[in-house]
Amino acid sequence: MxxxxxxxxxxxxxxxxxxxxxxxxxxxxxxxxxxxxxxxxxxxxxxxxxxxxxxxxxxxxxxxxxxxxxxxxxxxxxxxxxxxxxxxxxxxxxxxxxxxxxxxxxxxxxxxxxxxxxxxxxxxxxxxxxxxxxxxxxxxxxxxxxxxxxxxxxxxxxxxxxxxxxxxxxxxxxxxxxxxxxxxxxxHHTLSHRECHPVDSLTKKVSLLKTYAGMEADIVEAVADAGINGLVIEAFGQGNVPPAIMPALDRLIKKQIPVVLVSRCYSGVVQDTYGYDGGGRTLKDLGVIFTNGLNGQKARLKLMVALELTTDNEQLQQIFLT
The missing domain is CATH 3.40.50.1170 (L-asparaginase, N-terminal domain)
Structure with a gap:
């Protein structure tokens, strides 16, 4: 037994x-x-x-x-x-x-x-x-x-x-x-791959914001001023955000604060499909990290874990594509 x-x-x-x-x-x-x-x-x-x-x-x-x-x-x-x-x-x-x-x-x-x-x-x-x-x-x-x-x-x-x-x-x-x-x-089925990142503590502060129509840049800036080490954005659809917050996201990334993108949709993944201001393609060019289907609350935890391992944006992107 x-x-x-x-x-x-x-x-x-x-x-x-x-x-x-x-x-x-x-x-x-x-x-x-x-x-x-x-x-x-x-x-x-x-x-x-x-x-x-x-x-x-x-x-x-x-x-x-x-x-x-x-x-x-x-x-x-x-x-x-x-x-x-x-x-x-x-x-x-x-x-x-x-x-x-x-x-x-x-x-x-x-x-x-x-x-x-x-x-x-x-x-x-x-x-x-x-x-x-x-x-x-x-x-x-x-x-x-x-x-x-x-x-x-x-x-x-x-x-x-x-x-x-x-x-x-x-x-x-x-x-x-x-x-x-x-x-x-x-x-009847199982995951094709399981990842594991054994860490002993979580020391990084990561926030989560959900996009909405007409979202203002000062919301992102206020969160950034709270001393965060990373930010997760729940974007529209396939990974698009209001154009007004793009400069604030750019400033975060230039300050070496990673920004991770998920969709606020019930299903689906974010992709660099749309090339307009605030679209997924422009976010990708900015250096935003794309995920593979995680929801916002889980992406926040994963970023907290990942930041204990590395702060390199390219390495973080690879972790989130796993």
Missing amino acids: KKILVLHTGGTIAMQEDEHGAVTPNLVNPLYSTIESLSSIASVVVDDYLNIPSPHMTPSLMVDLAKRLKERVQNDSLDGIVVTHGTDTLEETAYLLDLVLNIENPVVVTGAMRSSNELGSDGPHNLISAVKTAASDEAYGKGVLVVLNDEIHTAKNVTKTHSSNIATFQSPQYGPIGIVTKRGVNF
Whole structure:
């Protein structure tokens, strides 16, 4: 029987709703009753590591979490790991773990959209599905996975798409890579390449701005004046921005502050297609770094990691094309 660590960080999956309808952290994790029923699936050990709402999660805490997981794998001879997490920032923690963890053991992140005492609570079922996945031989070497609603997603592609629906986690361009059923875990495709950049800390300040019609240059300049080390821009469509912000982006790049471009669209990648002022081609000529389908929040984390490795713009571009 596989030895699986279930490490808790908090979130709705560990909360309860009070008589006034407010959902708050619970002192005793309500998942303990579910863990007792997992003995037929795996030998489970528990680590009550954190108990915070996911909006309280930070990149520094994510790196600390990665260190904790490495230590537990090395010291406890684990076969797999399940991390329970709040859904608001779950995709970011999962992706950061995927970027920095250089272990082949399955790591599965799960959560819940409904608190433990709400009717139709999804936490216990998601935990069971996550443990099944972490104990699966096929999950080995696939990087960090996200499992909710009986679907298995890669940390790189998954995102939260609905504010309250239990089917909120989707991989817009590629779909889930597997499913969990009563009879077991079935993978039907996988990533062709997994990257890993093990870093011990994140020391760089990176901001994220979303473009909008008529966006003013002083917004970009104000962020630049905040002492940032990098900037991610969520651009229109295939990678286009309002022309008014072009001079501000140019000044950032000339100050050796990298600017990374993603699309604010639900699916697709940015490309240097349009040659008008503010178009992708002019941004490319300016030295803006293009990504290969990451959303804004994940591109920000990747830039934070990449800046611990290099500040060279060409090398950063290669990292983001991986």
